[in-house]
Amino acid sequence: MKRSTIRHIPTAVLLVLLTGAMAAVSQQPGAQEPPVPGGEDVTVVLEGRLRSQFRLAIPEFDGLALLSPDLRRAADEIDRTLRSDLEASRVFRLQGPEDLSVLALTGDLTRDFELYRSLQNELVLEVDVRPEGDKVVIEGRLYHLESGDSILGKRYRGSPAVARRIAHTFADEIILALSGRQGVALSQIAFYSDRSGFKEIYLMDYDGANQRPVTAHKSISLTPDWSRAGDTIAYVSYFSGAPGIYLVDLATGRKQPVVTEGSLNISPSFSPDGRKIVFGRSLGSGNTEIFVANRDGTGLQQLTHSSGIDTNPAWSPSGREIAFTSSRAGNPNIYVMDAEGANLRRLTFEGDYNDGAAWSPDGTRIAYASRRSGRFDIALTDVVTLESRLLTSGPGSNETPSFSPDGRQIVFASKRRSSSTRTQVYKIELDGSGIRQLTKEGNNFSPSWSGFPK
Amino acid sequence: MNRKWMVTVWIGVLGVSVLMLGCPKKKPAPAPVDTETTTVAPAEDVAQPTAPSTQEDKTPDPLAGDIVEAMEYAYQQGLLGDVYFDFDKYDLKPESRERLAKNVEFMKAHPEFLFTIEGHCDERGTIDYNLALGDRRATAARNYLTSLGARMDNIKIISFGEERPVCSVSAESCWWRNRRAHFVITGRS
Numbered sequence: 001m002k003r004s005t006i007r008h009i010p011t012a013v014l015l016v017l018l019t020g021a022m023a024a025v026s027q028q029p030g031a032q033e034p035p036v037p038g039g040e041d042v043t044v045v046l047e048g049r050l051r052s053q054f055r056l057a058i059p060e061f062d063g064l065a066l067l068s069p070d071l072r073r074a075a076d077e078i079d080r081t082l083r084s085d086l087e088a089s090r091v092f093r094l095q096g097p098e099d100l101s102v103l104a105l106t107g108d109l110t111r112d113f114e115l116y117r118s119l120q121n122e123l124v125l126e127v128d129v130r131p132e133g134d135k136v137v138i139e140g141r142l143y144h145l146e147s148g149d150s151i152l153g154k155r156y157r158g159s160p161a162v163a164r165r166i167a168h169t170f171a172d173e174i175i176l177a178l179s180g181r182q183g184v185a186l187s188q189i190a191f192y193s194d195r196s197g198f199k200e201i202y203l204m205d206y207d208g209a210n211q212r213p214v215t216a217h218k219s220i221s222l223t224p225d226w227s228r229a230g231d232t233i234a235y236v237s238y239f240s241g242a243p244g245i246y247l248v249d250l251a252t253g254r255k256q257p258v259v260t261e262g263s264l265n266i267s268p269s270f271s272p273d274g275r276k277i278v279f280g281r282s283l284g285s286g287n288t289e290i291f292v293a294n295r296d297g298t299g300l301q302q303l304t305h306s307s308g309i310d311t312n313p314a315w316s317p318s319g320r321e322i323a324f325t326s327s328r329a330g331n332p333n334i335y336v337m338d339a340e341g342a343n344l345r346r347l348t349f350e351g352d353y354n355d356g357a358a359w360s361p362d363g364t365r366i367a368y369a370s371r372r373s374g375r376f377d378i379a380l381t382d383v384v385t386l387e388s389r390l391l392t393s394g395p396g397s398n399e400t401p402s403f404s405p406d407g408r409q410i411v412f413a414s415k416r417r418s419s420s421t422r423t424q425v426y427k428i429e430l431d432g433s434g435i436r437q438l439t440k441e442g443n444n445f446s447p448s449w450s451g452f453p454k
Numbered sequence: 455m456n457r458k459w460m461v462t463v464w465i466g467v468l469g470v471s472v473l474m475l476g477c478p479k480k481k482p483a484p485a486p487v488d489t490e491t492t493t494v495a496p497a498e499d500v501a502q503p504t505a506p507s508t509q510e511d512k513t514p515d516p517l518a519g520d521i522v523e524a525m526e527y528a529y530q531q532g533l534l535g536d537v538y539f540d541f542d543k544y545d546l547k548p549e550s551r552e553r554l555a556k557n558v559e560f561m562k563a564h565p566e567f568l569f570t571i572e573g574h575c576d577e578r579g580t581i582d583y584n585l586a587l588g589d590r591r592a593t594a595a596r597n598y599l600t601s602l603g604a605r606m607d608n609i610k611i612i613s614f615g616e617e618r619p620v621c622s623v624s625a626e627s628c629w630w631r632n633r634r635a636h637f638v639i640t641g642r643s
Contacts, residue, residue: 286593
């Protein structure tokens, strides 16, 4: 049978040739069968010259018939999620069971490899599933079709509740092996929503699944920002009266005030080391300036001094700079200064209203909302050359961008659907393609994409 | 927040009522009908509010009871009114100064009231910048009121940015109503 054939493929060291590049291969001990919370290497790790896309066949999972209905549902969810993650990564062009149904697969690996190749595939992912008590075990092996070499083998075991997590983990492993890039399938997006009738902070998976509230203040809570460690979210809430800055510990749900004194404390952004928060704060005379404080609220310090509005700061990934919005020259524009408040320079010169700077993870550019001809679009500006381009061109108003941890996508809020005046969260590739709506219920605003999960 | 104040005030009112009920000396005086409080005057004519009545009255002073009702009454009577702003602006237009001049008369006549001025914006600006802009709008209104003699310590400000619109249609017919400084009576000093 097919399953037993796969098991007899040796997990040996092999020199893998992909796209003519010599690939260095390292051996992992052929360890078998341990429980796998994070996955277990059973074959090789591939390095080498990177390709933009691989053509990958994923036939139907083997062993589905042996699963209970519950585990079958979990396996189907893993299947769907895995395919969706691999496609979203843009590292692969997939052929699924439907595309492959034209093939008369024999169950003999070597023969079947030729059949997959006949449809221009370069790789095949064979996945076995089996029950183990109330858990499902999935074992996947990725083969290079031309050489017949096994590139990657992983085994995961878990309850149906963690099915999506298993799929995301496996997808990121496959993406890493073939592209050398860390995948984003386990990252999260924070945002705020009025779906409950109040404005609360919510989280969702990177693909829009699993949306759940993290606050229940029954007030107005808004503009979440992730700590780089991914354990804390800073946000603004009105629940005690005037808008103040709070932190929520995601593991415990515990809320902690940072700065709540005064009439206006808004738009928090974590320092990369997670120790400080930079934010906009009104001096009480209608003048909002940029302030920084330790995460416990001590050490409050004013960084800007202008008669214009200075607000909505974003700490750079290096920790050395802070981008923010200022109306000191008239209209709101994005400026950058060093983290001590010195060496100010202006970054945006196009559009008549620029706000909401978000740094790319490598710190080379910022995304922001730029109003040109009466509508906000997401713009990108290189912080060194100041070259600027628009990522969106309508429809509707497009605001509050935030980069994915790999810097390849941007999540933002938009009223782009003409059928509805509601604001929803969307994501888009940095080349402007592949826009996808992530939220549906109520209005949803101000998304913040987490870093890579630790 | 307002609800909290309401509860506090209600508790206060109940407390006073209980005290009065528990006091046997004073008998309720016969209640003459006060024409001043039963006649609804046009808004323009009530810039100078009447002094609090010293007489017991069947018709209670609408400004003496629940603060939410007092505020609604003040708005209905034109004693208080919102002021409106141009897009992305916080400077006071001439009609706004006129409106604030009326508001300040009410505020001076009722030093017992605590006020919050809410700064609001329309949806066309950005969320974050609008929070700062709303603060400027509320502050501009407060500063003008205090220049006319209002008591600074009776007035708080808060910005809601674009988070609490009175109107949610995406058109100027609605947007102008959202670009406002709104007056709320939050309690009694």
